[in-house]
Amino acid sequence: MSKARATNLRGKVQIAGEAEGTVLKLRKPISFWGGVDQKSGRIADPRHPDHPASVAGTILVLPGMIGSSSSSFVLAELMMDGNAPAALILPEPDAILPLGVMVAAEMGWGSIPVLLLPIEQHAALETGMRVRIANDGAIAPA
Amino acid sequence: MPLNLTEHERAIAAGIEGEAASMAMRLLAGMGELLGATRLIPVVSAHIDGAVYHGDSGVHFGERLVAGAGKVAVPTTLNVGGLDLVNHTVRQTKHGYDMALRLMRAYETMGCRPTWTCAPYQAGHRPKLGEQVAWGESNAVAFCNSVLGARTNRYGDFLDICCAILARVPDYGLHRDENRIARVLVDVTALSDRLKSLDVLYPVLGYWYGQAIGGDVGVIDGLPADMSEDRLKSFGAAAASSGAVGLFHIAGVTPEAPTLDAAFAGHKPETIIKLDPADLRAIRDKLSTTTADAIDAVALGSPHFSNEEFAQLEALLGDRKVAIPFFVCTGRAVVQRLEEEGRFARLRASGITIVADTCVVVAPILPEKTGVLMTNSGKFAHYTPSNTGYGVIYGSLEDCVASAMTGRVMRDERIWS
Numbered sequence: 001m002s003k004a005r006a007t008n009l010r011g012k013v014q015i016a017g018e019a020e021g022t023v024l025k026l027r028k029p030i031s032f033w034g035g036v037d038q039k040s041g042r043i044a045d046p047r048h049p050d051h052p053a054s055v056a057g058t059i060l061v062l063p064g065m066i067g068s069s070s071s072s073f074v075l076a077e078l079m080m081d082g083n084a085p086a087a088l089i090l091p092e093p094d095a096i097l098p099l100g101v102m103v104a105a106e107m108g109w110g111s112i113p114v115l116l117l118p119i120e121q122h123a124a125l126e127t128g129m130r131v132r133i134a135n136d137g138a139i140a141p142a
Numbered sequence: 143m144p145l146n147l148t149e150h151e152r153a154i155a156a157g158i159e160g161e162a163a164s165m166a167m168r169l170l171a172g173m174g175e176l177l178g179a180t181r182l183i184p185v186v187s188a189h190i191d192g193a194v195y196h197g198d199s200g201v202h203f204g205e206r207l208v209a210g211a212g213k214v215a216v217p218t219t220l221n222v223g224g225l226d227l228v229n230h231t232v233r234q235t236k237h238g239y240d241m242a243l244r245l246m247r248a249y250e251t252m253g254c255r256p257t258w259t260c261a262p263y264q265a266g267h268r269p270k271l272g273e274q275v276a277w278g279e280s281n282a283v284a285f286c287n288s289v290l291g292a293r294t295n296r297y298g299d300f301l302d303i304c305c306a307i308l309a310r311v312p313d314y315g316l317h318r319d320e321n322r323i324a325r326v327l328v329d330v331t332a333l334s335d336r337l338k339s340l341d342v343l344y345p346v347l348g349y350w351y352g353q354a355i356g357g358d359v360g361v362i363d364g365l366p367a368d369m370s371e372d373r374l375k376s377f378g379a380a381a382a383s384s385g386a387v388g389l390f391h392i393a394g395v396t397p398e399a400p401t402l403d404a405a406f407a408g409h410k411p412e413t414i415i416k417l418d419p420a421d422l423r424a425i426r427d428k429l430s431t432t433t434a435d436a437i438d439a440v441a442l443g444s445p446h447f448s449n450e451e452f453a454q455l456e457a458l459l460g461d462r463k464v465a466i467p468f469f470v471c472t473g474r475a476v477v478q479r480l481e482e483e484g485r486f487a488r489l490r491a492s493g494i495t496i497v498a499d500t501c502v503v504v505a506p507i508l509p510e511k512t513g514v515l516m517t518n519s520g521k522f523a524h525y526t527p528s529n530t531g532y533g534v535i536y537g538s539l540e541d542c543v544a545s546a547m548t549g550r551v552m553r554d555e556r557i558w559s
Contacts, residue, residue, distance in 0.1 A: 069297075
């Protein structure tokens with residue numbers, strides 16, 4: 001049932017790429033710096049409602065970004081170790097996390113798609129859904 | 143409108159100035175595009191926050207730039223590192239020590255000045271009013287924009303060094319006139335003259351301001367025209383800890399606000415925030431995370447202690463000796479002056495540990511995994527619990543020194559009543 005709701009979604013591409021994985025839709029904004037363990041990808045902030053889920057390998061849907069510019073470092077560190085999300089879906093343009101992805105790509109640690117999807121459309125995505133992301137930003141059930 | 147690179151900039155991206163400049167240009171152009179900039183503009187200096195060790199990816203990135211013959215193209219200072227190379231106060235693992243040192247050396251190799259301080263403005267790096275620069279570290283950015291009137295966004299990890307190598311930044315945010323105009327009037331005229339005469343007010347006021355204003359640009363009305371640089375520093379650092387404050391104006395004090403009207407550039411304030419002095423006590427309480435009546439350590443110097451602050455500390459200490467670990471963090475330029483003037487040895491004799499090049503919330507320096515730390519810094523108060531495991535108590539410099547004599551908390555509560 002919930003699978004059907006993910007069809008016809010298309011994010012605006014910030015960084016293009018293909019990915020497939022299970023959605024983790026965060027219930028609150030997060031700062032990767034201080035909020036996500038850079039070694040494991042686990043949500044480290046005990047005050048965050050999704051603590052202690054891991055972002056590693058997920059299609060990570062974020063309701064918003066907060067905090068430090070060091071979040072780009074945390075994402076690059078996760079990418080170097082293979083513990084990054086498989087894709088990021090953000091509600092609005094953000095420069096901090098895409099920088100982490102761009103640096104990882106330059107360093108040869110791979111890349112992940114980063115899409116913008118207006119927050120009103122996030123209702124179509126639920127934690128646990130399997131989805132596939134295409135180069136053009138299409139988000140479809142997998 | 144997309145980002146337009148000049149022919150020369152495209153050639154740099156293609157490698158005409160070497161691999162490091164090429165990678166820096168690709169990253170800067172990619173970011174500029176995402177940020178909505180339509181061009182890159184030149185900068186005259188840089189201050190780099192990316193050389194403090196948090197993990198190996200940063201080291202590999204720095205060393206990649208070195209391998210690609212990366213050199214900074216403008217005068218560039220370095221923020222704190224992950225080690226104290228002067229007084230050796232950091233207790234790192236072998237791996238952590240080696241990586242932190244490699245990172246520091248990589249940035250020095252690229253031509254950055256080894257200032258190793260979060261207060262580069264105390265080490266002679268003071269760009270002029272209106273100059274475009276690329277600075278990192280939130281307190282340094284706030285000071286640079288607000289007190290010096292030079293123009294920077296907050297350039298964090300990876301990007302700061304790219305800007306320094308290219309001597310360019312994307313033209314957006316606080317580089318542009320229209321984004322430097324105040325939108326919010328912050329009225330603090332209700333503050334008593336007594337409070338305004340005390341150093342302990344300014345971190346608390348900054349912490350309140352950052353929470354109240356978030357990421358907006360405000361102008362504060364009601365502070366004394368002779369506000370010292372150390373008070374501006376402690377205000378800005380606290381404001382940039384509790385809010386996303388990159389630029390603040392203070393009417394009659396900061397250079398882009400000779401008057402309230404000037405700060406608004408003829409516009410009307412979109413919002414007015416009025417300080418109720420009764421709220422300050424609650425903010426002060428929020429800076430502490432424990433009501434313990436004993437402390438295990440004192441830490442001062444975030445941002446790094448100035449020469450003038452050391453003079454205040456020395457006057458309060460006199461010939462007395464502290465009873466608990468007492469850390470003062472500062473830059474090596476200030477350490478050198480203390481040594482030349484014979485003050486360093488006397489501070490040591492009083493039981494003071496001077497931490498150079500780094501600080502207690504970014505490197506493992508504090509003696510235990512848990513405990514209670516007292517500080518006069520709003521920024522230390524904000525970051526100590528999450529970064530060190532210590533609980534924190536905020537007090538004035540006088541309170542910190544008095545408490546350090548016995549380990550019992552001594553605070554002058556009359557100030558806030």
